[in-house]
Amino acid sequence: MATAFMRTVLLYVILIVGIRAMGKRQIGELEPVELVLMLLISDLAAVPMQDFGIPLLNGAVPIVTLLALSMLLSFFSMRSVRFHRLVCGNPTTLIRDGVIRQDALRRNRFTLDELLDELRAQGVTDLTTVKYAVLETNGQLSVLLYPDEAPLTAKQLGRAVEDDVFLPVVLINDGRVLRRALRDVQRDEAWLDGVLRARGFSSAREVLLLTVDDAGTVLCVGKEDAR
Amino acid sequence: MKYFVVPAAVLALLLGVSLWNAAAVGAAVEPWCEALSEASDRAAREDWDEAARTVRETQRSWEERQVYFHIVTAHDELEAADALFEAAESFAAERDAAEFRACVAQLAAQLRVVAEMQRLSAKNVL
Numbered sequence: 046m047a048t049a050f051m052r053t054v055l056l057y058v059i060l061i062v063g064i065r066a067m068g069k070r071q072i073g074e075l076e077p078v079e080l081v082l083m084l085l086i087s088d089l090a091a092v093p094m095q096d097f098g099i100p101l102l103n104g105a106v107p108i109v110t111l112l113a114l115s116m117l118l119s120f121f122s123m124r125s126v127r128f129h130r131l132v133c134g135n136p137t138t139l140i141r142d143g144v145i146r147q148d149a150l151r152r153n154r155f156t157l158d159e160l161l162d163e164l165r166a167q168g169v170t171d172l173t174t175v176k177y178a179v180l181e182t183n184g185q186l187s188v189l190l191y192p193d194e195a196p197l198t199a200k201q202l203g204r205a206v207e208d209d210v211f212l213p214v215v216l217i218n219d220g221r222v223l224r225r226a227l228r229d230v231q232r233d234e235a236w237l238d239g240v241l242r243a244r245g246f247s248s249a250r251e252v253l254l255l256t257v258d259d260a261g262t263v264l265c266v267g268k269e270d271a272r
Numbered sequence: 273m274k275y276f277v278v279p280a281a282v283l284a285l286l287l288g289v290s291l292w293n294a295a296a297v298g299a300a301v302e303p304w305c306e307a308l309s310e311a312s313d314r315a316a317r318e319d320w321d322e323a324a325r326t327v328r329e330t331q332r333s334w335e336e337r338q339v340y341f342h343i344v345t346a347h348d349e350l351e352a353a354d355a356l357f358e359a360a361e362s363f364a365a366e367r368d369a370a371e372f373r374a375c376v377a378q379l380a381a382q383l384r385v386v387a388e389m390q391r392l393s394a395k396n397v398l
Contacts, residue, residue: 046344047290047392055397098347110286113279120275 046106053107057081057114065134076133076183078122082115133182140178143191153180164188211258220250220268230257240265293344294390300337301387304330305380311360312376315369323372324364331357334383345386353382 060081075083086108093104122129137149139160150160160178163186169175174194179187192201199206214230216223216237227237237249244265246252254266311326334357341350356379363372389396 046293046390047287048389048396050286050290051392051397100343100345100347102343103346106286106290109282113282113286116275116279117283120279123275 046102049103049106050110053085053110054114057085057111060084061132065132078115078118078132082111085111136182136187137180138177139180139186140172140175143173143175145172149180155180160186209260211260211262213256213258213262213264215254215256217249217252217255219253222249232257291392294387294392297341297344297390298387301383304334304383308360308376308380308383311364312373315364315372315376318369320364320367324361327357327360327364327376331361341386345389349382349386349389353379353386356382 061077064077064081089104089107089111093099093101118132122132137153139146139149139153139155145157145160149155150157164170164172164175164178167186167188169188169190174190175188176191177187177189179189181187189195214226216226216230216232222234222237224234227233237255240255240263241247241249241252244267246265246267249255251268252265253268254264256264307326307330311323311330314320314323314326334353338350356375360372360375360379363375
């Protein structure tokens with residue numbers, strides 16, 4: 046047990062340092078800490094599951110150790126920007142004012158082809174239209190176009206736009222009434238019954254989806270076989 | 273603060289339990305090894321009844337701890353010790369001093385391996 050505990054701590058640190066050294070390109074969509082956690086936990090869980098000669102504790106102790114270490118790293122990352130940068134790295138600007146920063150590409154082992162791939166994936170074919178392209182710590186590329194290349198916003202046009210974006214809350218999911226959500230939107234079952242009757246339903250069981258937003262707009266979709 | 277205290281407490285608990293476990297296994301194994309050494313001496317003096325009784329008692333005491341040992345130790349090592357206990361008993365029944373003493377020495381070494389595997393040491397960790 047003690048050996049498994051200490052080995053887990055050591056391997057966790059070694060893997061985080063290794064992943065950080067590999068550069069952001071290798072990470073994908075996860076932060077280094079999350080990636081290491083995923084890599085290790087999946088394997089640790091599988092070994093005692095398959096080999097009955099290994100005590101379950103030999104899998105459980107490292108998994109709990111990893112989760113606790115990961116929580117501690119998150120805590121210190123929140124408390125200290127310097128620590129967060131040490132563990133997760135810094136975002137790197139790969140393109141500034143339409144110019145590729147070749148040293149930054151080399152430092153992150155990001156090839157020109159990969160950069161062009163990422164830009165094309167975001168609908169950019171002309172490098173000179175990019176004001177900034179930033180390689181984030183999770184390996185994603187954020188692309189910011191020059192203002193004259195970016196889609197116009199209502200604000201840029203000086204037009205007043207009504208704020209009509211409201212988050213719909215699900216009240217009925219596949220015939221089930223979500224009572225907590227109903228309370229959260231300050232409605233009651235009597236209101237819900239009224240809404241259902243007005244749309245020709247006799248009970249919530251006949252409804253696939255019912256949502257309401259802050260403006261009071263109700264979306265109600267019945268089940269195909271209900272009526 | 274609980275985001276620090278909870279994981280730190282879990283890590284401290286795991287480390288504490290691990291170290292306690294290493295000490296507990298070591299403390300359990302040492303009297304068995306001493307008893308086996310005594311059995312070996314008795315066999316050398318041709319006191320076969322006492323030698324066989326010591327091995328049987330040690331084996332009974334070992335079997336009483338099997339659930340705990342199976343929870344914390346690789347089962348292969350425990351099964352190897354089980355086989356050596358059986359062999360030692362049969363050599364005692366045959367009164368074969370050379371085989372019995374060799375087997376008992378091997379058994380004590382195997383029990384010490386079980387304890388050693390639990391110990392927190394640079395050798396084990398690295």
